[in-house]
Amino acid sequence: MNCMETQDTLVLIHDGEASPEQVDAAHLHLSECPSCRAEADALRQINVWCHEEPPPEPSETWDLALTAKLGDLKMRAATEEIRLLRQIAEEMATRIRALETAQAAERLERDLMNVNELALYLHVTPEKVRDLLPEIPHIALGGDVRFRRAAVDGWLQLRESAPAEAPLQWNDWVIGAGSHLSS
Amino acid sequence: MKERTEWTDEQLMMSVRDGNDDAFCRLVDRHRKPILNFVYRFLGNRETAEDVSQDVFVRLWAASRTYVPTARFTTFLYLIARNLCLDHLDKRRRLPPLTSLSQELGAGEGAPRTLEDEIADTRAGPYGEISRRERAAELERALLSLPEDQRLVFVLTEVQGFTYQQAAEVVGCPPGTVASRKSAAVKHLRTRLIPTRVGAEGPG
Numbered sequence: 001m002n003c004m005e006t007q008d009t010l011v012l013i014h015d016g017e018a019s020p021e022q023v024d025a026a027h028l029h030l031s032e033c034p035s036c037r038a039e040a041d042a043l044r045q046i047n048v049w050c051h052e053e054p055p056p057e058p059s060e061t062w063d064l065a066l067t068a069k070l071g072d073l074k075m076r077a078a079t080e081e082i083r084l085l086r087q088i089a090e091e092m093a094t095r096i097r098a099l100e101t102a103q104a105a106e107r108l109e110r111d112l113m114n115v116n117e118l119a120l121y122l123h124v125t126p127e128k129v130r131d132l133l134p135e136i137p138h139i140a141l142g143g144d145v146r147f148r149r150a151a152v153d154g155w156l157q158l159r160e161s162a163p164a165e166a167p168l169q170w171n172d173w174v175i176g177a178g179s180h181l182s183s
Numbered sequence: 184m185k186e187r188t189e190w191t192d193e194q195l196m197m198s199v200r201d202g203n204d205d206a207f208c209r210l211v212d213r214h215r216k217p218i219l220n221f222v223y224r225f226l227g228n229r230e231t232a233e234d235v236s237q238d239v240f241v242r243l244w245a246a247s248r249t250y251v252p253t254a255r256f257t258t259f260l261y262l263i264a265r266n267l268c269l270d271h272l273d274k275r276r277r278l279p280p281l282t283s284l285s286q287e288l289g290a291g292e293g294a295p296r297t298l299e300d301e302i303a304d305t306r307a308g309p310y311g312e313i314s315r316r317e318r319a320a321e322l323e324r325a326l327l328s329l330p331e332d333q334r335l336v337f338v339l340t341e342v343q344g345f346t347y348q349q350a351a352e353v354v355g356c357p358p359g360t361v362a363s364r365k366s367a368a369v370k371h372l373r374t375r376l377i378p379t380r381v382g383a384e385g386p387g
Contacts, residue, residue: 007366007370008362008366011362011365011366011369012362015340015346015347015365016346017346017347017362039373042373042377043369043373045376045377046341046369046372046373046376046377047341049318049319049322049376050322050341050342051342052315052318052319053315053319053322055216055217055219055220055223056219056220056223056229056232057216058215058216058219058233058236059233062215062219062233062236062237065233065234065237066211066237066240066241069237069238069241070240070241070244073241073244073245077245
């Protein structure tokens with residue numbers, strides 16, 4: 001071991017980080033090298049100086065200042081929490097609105113019923129629907145028919161309030177029907 | 184009073200996370216002196232150290248909500264302290280420099296004087312007492328003259344007694360780098376503090 005290696009090892013030994021082999025090699029070198037012995041002394045000296053002065057004591061107001069800083073932080077945290085809660089509430093409201101719009105659109109889509117769906121809606125058989133077809137406002141699509149829920153509802157309402165014997169003109173409810181259907 | 188079974192730092196910290204203020208007080212009580220000493224040695228100013236050491240515990244409290252005991256608590260704590268010290272140094276670098284204590288004052292008669300000489304307490308006291316105080320000031324200046332990475336390693340291992348592994352965790356480098364920085368720091372301090380060259384057997 002040369003002087004440079006020894007001096008690096010001295011630091012390791014001082015910090016308890018040297019291997020037993022390193023310790024032996026360094027001691028061997030030290031026994032015959034006064035200049036490295038002086039370095040070892042210097043290292044010890046530095047360590048003594050580092051611990052000579054007692055560590056600083058926290059001042060009397062240390063605790064008080066910490067409490068104040070913590071109070072400040074807790075208050076900011078609470079304010080921040082309220083802000084976050086508000087933000088979450090707003091976000092929820094936005095989401096609910098979006099959901100409602102989507103549901104409304106879905107309902108609109110489902111607004112168009114075929115014979116079977118209308119039968120379910122009216123709690124009658126599909127055959128009965130076909131029987132009533134001339135009465136019920138409907139949209140002819142080639143050989144097929146569709147019913148708009150709003151039109152059906154209107155028809156039902158009229159049927160409900162109208163006297164049984166008074167026949168009504170339903171063609172007003174037909175949407176997209178050909179001219180041959182209008183009176 | 185009989186002390187109940189002492190909780191580990193990690194247990195206390197978990198308790199702080201669950202909102203136990205008493206556990207936090209115990210942690211502060213346990214660590215504030217070493218942290219104050221660490222910050223003081225690293226930044227070299229008592230008032231600043233006082234302020235920054237409080238901030239360490241404020242930061243600790245704030246971090247407790249997310250604390251997971253994967254690392255040693257002390258590593259966690261000193262990591263916070265290290266970051267706040269470096270933040271502080273960064274902030275100070277952005278400010279205009281203060282008048283240095285050892286900067287020479289304006290030209291006057293006689294030997295150049297520094298602010299330090301002006302404010303020094305020159306009243307005679309017990310010889311040893313003065314030389315000890317001078318030595319402490321000398322050590323403080325020498326520490327501050329170290330590059331930050333070396334100073335951090337030196338303070339952690341020499342003053343706080345950290346192992347190289349622990350210091351490495353705080354510094355964020357391999358233990359081998361801790362060893363080389365420590366060695367460089369010792370060489371620097373040795374030349375600064377003990378100028379007597381080898382062989383020159385002068386009186387102390």
